[in-house]
Amino acid sequence: MIRPVKPRIAIGAFMLESNFNAPVATRQEFIDSFYLTGQAFANDWRLSEPRSPVCVRGFVQAMDAKLISANYWDALPLLGAAVGASGSIDQRFFDELIEQFVERLKTALPVDAVYLSLHGAAIATVDPDPDGTLLTKLRAIVGDQIPIIATLDLHANVGQTMVDKANVLVSYLTNPHVDMLARGAEAAEIVLEMLDGLNPTSALVKLPLAPPSVTLNTGTIAEQLPYGDLIRYGQTLIDSQVVNVSVNCGFTLGDTPKNGMSVIVTTRNDQQLTNKLAKQIAQQAWSQRHRYIPKLTSLSEATRLAKQCGEQPLTKPLLFADVADNAGGGGRANTIWIMKSFIEADVQGAWLGLFYDPNLAQHAQQLGVGQNFNAQFNQDENHPLSGRYSTQAHIVGLHDGQVLGKRGIVDGTQLNLGPCALLRVGGLTIVVVSRRVQCSDPVFFEMFGLTIAAARSIIVKSRGHFRAAFNEFFSNEQIVDVDVPGLTTPVLSNVHWKHMPRPMFPLDPETQFAI
Numbered sequence: 001m002i003r004p005v006k007p008r009i010a011i012g013a014f015m016l017e018s019n020f021n022a023p024v025a026t027r028q029e030f031i032d033s034f035y036l037t038g039q040a041f042a043n044d045w046r047l048s049e050p051r052s053p054v055c056v057r058g059f060v061q062a063m064d065a066k067l068i069s070a071n072y073w074d075a076l077p078l079l080g081a082a083v084g085a086s087g088s089i090d091q092r093f094f095d096e097l098i099e100q101f102v103e104r105l106k107t108a109l110p111v112d113a114v115y116l117s118l119h120g121a122a123i124a125t126v127d128p129d130p131d132g133t134l135l136t137k138l139r140a141i142v143g144d145q146i147p148i149i150a151t152l153d154l155h156a157n158v159g160q161t162m163v164d165k166a167n168v169l170v171s172y173l174t175n176p177h178v179d180m181l182a183r184g185a186e187a188a189e190i191v192l193e194m195l196d197g198l199n200p201t202s203a204l205v206k207l208p209l210a211p212p213s214v215t216l217n218t219g220t221i222a223e224q225l226p227y228g229d230l231i232r233y234g235q236t237l238i239d240s241q242v243v244n245v246s247v248n249c250g251f252t253l254g255d256t257p258k259n260g261m262s263v264i265v266t267t268r269n270d271q272q273l274t275n276k277l278a279k280q281i282a283q284q285a286w287s288q289r290h291r292y293i294p295k296l297t298s299l300s301e302a303t304r305l306a307k308q309c310g311e312q313p314l315t316k317p318l319l320f321a322d323v324a325d326n327a328g329g330g331g332r333a334n335t336i337w338i339m340k341s342f343i344e345a346d347v348q349g350a351w352l353g354l355f356y357d358p359n360l361a362q363h364a365q366q367l368g369v370g371q372n373f374n375a376q377f378n379q380d381e382n383h384p385l386s387g388r389y390s391t392q393a394h395i396v397g398l399h400d401g402q403v404l405g406k407r408g409i410v411d412g413t414q415l416n417l418g419p420c421a422l423l424r425v426g427g428l429t430i431v432v433v434s435r436r437v438q439c440s441d442p443v444f445f446e447m448f449g450l451t452i453a454a455a456r457s458i459i460v461k462s463r464g465h466f467r468a469a470f471n472e473f474f475s476n477e478q479i480v481d482v483d484v485p486g487l488t489t490p491v492l493s494n495v496h497w498k499h500m501p502r503p504m505f506p507l508d509p510e511t512q513f514a515i
């Protein structure tokens with residue numbers, strides 16, 4: 001194959017991590033988060049403060065650099081639709097998205113390649129494999145000779161259709177996901193290699209292993225975390241023949257037939273080597289399965305530790321992760337359990353972010369700074385895991401919610417939290433927001449003029465992405481994962497599974513696996 005003088009690359013994005021217990025992801029939710037088509041999509045990814053998925057920006061920047069400038073290739077924007085995490089996408093809206101992808105790709109023809117930024121863990125209210133459906137539809141348009149490359153979140157629930165319909169799947173290597181720009185750039189490199197004649201082959205191995213979310217940080221070599229160790233082991237196998245190794249832990253709470261850890265190996269057209277390495281990595285993962293047992297702290301113990309922090313100012317502060325209410329995993333970011341316990345125990349010097357309650361934020365905005373009022377948390381929330389709570393509160397500050405991410409996974413990304421309020425209830429200071437976003441950056445406190453070092457303890461509604469941004473203030477030893485109810489609980493035995501393949505470790509301790 002001779003590389004085209006000016007390659008025409010179609011670019012699209014469909015990003016959704018679906019929690020089967022969470023409310024349906026609607027058209028409006030995508031519009032509020034990120035939904036741009038055609039040239040508007042392309043205009044955004046080149047802004048200095050873009051909202052486009054980070055992998056898309058990494059892909060475009062790498063293509064510009066490798067082809068000297070944007071003048072030496074044609075970026076053909078299809079559409080970008082992204083919600084960080086929610087429930088199943090409304091089937092009717094998903095069908096409309098597919099129609100748009102298809103029509104826009106047909107209009108863009110001829111193309112030399114297709115790049116997609118996918119999450120890989122979407123489900124629809126009818127279709128159990130939206131990512132596979134999208135890849136299938138686009139493959140039918142371009143045929144077997146045109147490269148289709150996709151980046152995936154390492155929480156992707158990968159199925160055989162996704163591997164069959166894409167030439168190469170490139171997954172994140174870090175959790176928190178601080179390598180998204182790099183993975184987009186890697187996808188660009190592979191596209192150019194394929195345009196120069198690379199003919200890759202891939203293999204997928206699925207394991208009956210569904211690691212709970214809190215066991216999936218990758219950390220450093222020194223930290224010896226099981227998932228990080230496994231990913232690093234896979235990367236040692238990359239050489240002149242191996243193009244990519246992706247180990248996807250999966251998103252367990254998707255509750256799909258695709259649940260379970262996935263190993264994808266791509267080589268330079270050596271199927272025997274591809275199969276061998278995929279099995280080798282899967283065997284390594286299975287041999288370490290007992291390292292994926294979560295260690296959580298009870299609410300009563302967490303409350304005791306927080307109260308101790310407030311009473312002993314010379315001790316190190318603590319960060320309490322509300323892992324069961326992670327907005328980044330489909331949680332509502334509004335469970336009251338830790339907040340209520342801390343307030344009733346009179347914990348001092350504690351902060352909480354981000355609590356999603358649009359009505360409460362709006363009420364505070366109407367009253368104004370300095371006012372005292374009866375705060376009704378979750379007054380209009382009906383989910384039993386969220387709970388309701390009423391207490392006297394003082395309005396410390398107000399904000400319009402427009403903020404630029406400074407650290408971690410949102411570094412350089414323009415965010416819109418909607419109208420926000422900073423409330424003080426006893427010794428607890430609470431950031432209330434109108435859009436559901438996980439607390440992944442200290443900027444969500446700093447935008448009110450707060451200094452993180454002044455807190456004696458902080459509650460974050462996040463599972464693990466906060467670690468890439470709060471690590472300058474809290475070491476691993478200062479982080480406490482709290483065991484409370486919520487839609488993103490890592491206690492898998494508390495979930496009513498419908499489609500999870502069984503047996504599955506650690507749900508079923510006696511699970512057997514052999515290749």
